[in-house]
Amino acid sequence: MSLTIGLTGGIASGKSTVSKMFAQMGITVIDADIEARLAVEKGEKAYNDIVQYFGDEILHQDGSINRAKLGAIVFNNDEKRQALNSFVHPSVRNRMLAKKEQAEKEGEAVIVLDIPLLFESNLQYMADKVILVYVDESTQLQRLMKRNGLSEEEARARISSQMPLKDKIKLADYVIDNNGSVEETGRQLKQILDKWDVERAE
Ligand SMILES: CC(C)(COP(=O)(O)OP(=O)(O)OC[C@H]1O[C@@H](n2cnc3c(N)ncnc32)[C@H](O)[C@@H]1O)[C@@H](O)C(=O)NCCC(=O)NCCS
Numbered sequence: 001m002s003l004t005i006g007l008t009g010g011i012a013s014g015k016s017t018v019s020k021m022f023a024q025m026g027i028t029v030i031d032a033d034i035e036a037r038l039a040v041e042k043g044e045k046a047y048n049d050i051v052q053y054f055g056d057e058i059l060h061q062d063g064s065i066n067r068a069k070l071g072a073i074v075f076n077n078d079e080k081r082q083a084l085n086s087f088v089h090p091s092v093r094n095r096m097l098a099k100k101e102q103a104e105k106e107g108e109a110v111i112v113l114d115i116p117l118l119f120e121s122n123l124q125y126m127a128d129k130v131i132l133v134y135v136d137e138s139t140q141l142q143r144l145m146k147r148n149g150l151s152e153e154e155a156r157a158r159i160s161s162q163m164p165l166k167d168k169i170k171l172a173d174y175v176i177d178n179n180g181s182v183e184e185t186g187r188q189l190k191q192i193l194d195k196w197d198v199e200r201a202e
C-alpha cells in the first residue's frame, strides 16, 4: 500500500517549490500542469475540442496552442474557462491516474499528486492526505505578477478564477505557510513528513 499525498494551493502559492523538495527526497511527483500541457498537444482529443470551440486564432503558426492568448481569454470569462476545463480535465485525470497506478506497481511507497484545482474539481478522492501550500493574497499577487510579468489586473483575474486560498485551509489535512523563506517552508514540510512517518532520502 502506498501513501498518496495531494499537493495543492493557488496560482503562484508555491506548489512547484514544494514539489521540487519532494523530488529531491526521491519521492515521485505527478504534476497536473505538466499533464495538462501533454493533453493539449496537436492530435490529442482536447486539442481538437479547443480549436473547434475557440477557433484558429488561439493557435501559433506551427499549429500549437498559444497559451498566452488562450489564458487571456479564459481567465476573463467564466463560461469559456468552464468549457476549456471540460475539454482538458478528463484527460488530465486519466493521465494522472495511469501514472499513479504505474508508480504503485513499481512499489513506490509515497506518491505526490500536484493538483492546483484539487478542491475546485473535487478530486480529494485521488489522495489519502492533502497538503495546502498557503500564502496571503498580497504575497500571492506580488509573486504572480513578478513570475509571469503580469499587470495587477491580469494577476487578480487569475487569482479570482480559483477558490480563495483562505477557503481551502479548512479542506486540507495540513497547511504549509509559504509566506516566509523557502528554508522555512522546507522545515514545515519535513515536520509533516516526520509526523506521517514518511521515509525519504535527505
Ligand atoms: C489557460 C492556459 C492555456 C494558460 O497556460 P499558462 O502556460 O499561462 O499557465 P499554466 O498552464 O502553467 O498554469 C499556471 C497556473 O494557472 C492556474 N490555472 C490553469 N488553468 C486554470 C483553470 N482552468 N482555472 C483556474 N486556474 C487555472 C493554475 O494554478 C496553474 O498552476 C492553461 O493553464 C490551460 O490550458 N488550463 C486549462 C487546464 C487546467 O485546468 N490546468 C490546471 C491544472 S489541471
Ligand SMILES: Nc1ncnc2c1ncn2[C@@H]1O[C@H](COP(=O)(O)OP(=O)(O)OP(=O)(O)O)[C@@H](O)[C@H]1O
Residues within 6 Å of the ligand: 009, 010, 011, 012, 013, 014, 015, 016, 017, 018, 033, 116, 143, 144, 147, 178, 179, 180, 181, 182, 183, 185
Ligand atoms: N518562500 C518563497 N519566498 C520567495 N519566493 C518564493 C517562495 N516560494 C515560491 N516563491 C516564488 O514564487 C513564485 C511562485 O512559486 P511556484 O512556482 O512554486 O508556485 P506554484 O504554486 O507552483 O505556481 P503555479 O501553480 O502558478 O504554477 C515563483 O517565482 C517562486 O520562485
